[in-house]
Amino acid sequence: MGVFENKLPANIITTTLDSVINWGRKSSLWPFTFGLACCAIEMICAAAPRYDIARFGSEVFRPTPRQSDLMIVAGTVTLKMAEATLRLYHQMPEPRYVIAMGSCAIAGGVFDTYSVLQGVDKIIPVDVYVPGCPPRPEALLFGLIQLQKKIEQKRNLVREPIVVNT
Amino acid sequence: MLLSGLSRYIPVLVFMVLAGVIGFSMLYLGILWRPKRPYKEKLSPYECGIEPFGDARERVVPRYYVYAMLFLAFDVEALFLFPWAIVFDKLGVFALVEMVLFIFILLIGLIYAWAKGALDWRY
Numbered sequence: 001m002g003v004f005e006n007k008l009p010a011n012i013i014t015t016t017l018d019s020v021i022n023w024g025r026k027s028s029l030w031p032f033t034f035g036l037a038c039c040a041i042e043m044i045c046a047a048a049p050r051y052d053i054a055r056f057g058s059e060v061f062r063p064t065p066r067q068s069d070l071m072i073v074a075g076t077v078t079l080k081m082a083e084a085t086l087r088l089y090h091q092m093p094e095p096r097y098v099i100a101m102g103s104c105a106i107a108g109g110v111f112d113t114y115s116v117l118q119g120v121d122k123i124i125p126v127d128v129y130v131p132g133c134p135p136r137p138e139a140l141l142f143g144l145i146q147l148q149k150k151i152e153q154k155r156n157l158v159r160e161p162i163v164v165n166t
Numbered sequence: 167m168l169l170s171g172l173s174r175y176i177p178v179l180v181f182m183v184l185a186g187v188i189g190f191s192m193l194y195l196g197i198l199w200r201p202k203r204p205y206k207e208k209l210s211p212y213e214c215g216i217e218p219f220g221d222a223r224e225r226v227v228p229r230y231y232v233y234a235m236l237f238l239a240f241d242v243e244a245l246f247l248f249p250w251a252i253v254f255d256k257l258g259v260f261a262l263v264e265m266v267l268f269i270f271i272l273l274i275g276l277i278y279a280w281a282k283g284a285l286d287w288r289y
Binding site: 003004005017021064065066083084085087088091092093094095118156157 | 197198199200201203205207208210212214215216237
């Protein structure tokens with residue numbers, strides 16, 4: 001755990017710092033180059049000038065999990081690939097996020113067969129699901145914006161609120 | 167105010183301190199809030215998602231070493247040839263003879279290596 005991670009009381013300084021940290025994180029989500037099937041073509045399209053994922057600070061596709069924050073699982077996850085997917089997810093440094101892109105990554109898609117993992121959320125936690133077969137680049141960008149909104153609400157320095165079960 | 171002597175370098179000092187502070191804080195300020203949860207899988211070496219196997223210190227054929235040494239010798243020879251070629255017409259006959267001698271000495275080395283079989287790539 002970080003030194004001050006979720007340890008400080010909520011006041012104007014800590015909450016402002018939190019929003020600054022979140023602003024930094026959401027504005028430079030570096031995706032992990034992880035194209036598994038045809039959805040990858042749409043992902044590449046999203047990175048190309050016409051759709052330009054750089055507008056959201058995510059143009060830096062990294063070929064190594066060590067430098068990336070966001071794993072866009074773009075395509076069919078076969079059982080053989082699932083092992084590598086899991087290992088690569090574990091090798092990403094925290095905070096790490098996952099977007100399941102396309103029907104196959106969400107729930108296996110049309111490949112209801114012996115060799116395909118029926119949804120990547122069976123092995124790794126997914127933050128945002130982008131449906132489509134394949135989703136258009138705009139859909140991926142929408143998913144990215146949804147993830148950014150999710151990151152905005154995270155608490156970093158401030159304590160998590162105590163939830164009392166009644 | 168006219169700066170004189172060592173005090174002229176105060177801006178340099180200020181610059182160095184600022185650069186140091188900014189660089190240090192960029193690298194290490196994150197310790198305060200970044201999550202740090204190391205575990206075995208996260209720390210495992212990255213090999214494209216495959217289970218890492220074998221030793222990183224691979225055995226290398228020693229022939230590469232001989233080739234590297236020979237390459238180095240002729241690389242440096244070429245390096246000496248370039249400045250000589252640029253001022254060739256100013257140096258005259260003396261430099262030409264010197265250069266031929268230099269190449270000749272290296273040529274003896276090459277013939278020696280050749281005769282020893284260093285240029286054969288056989289297993």
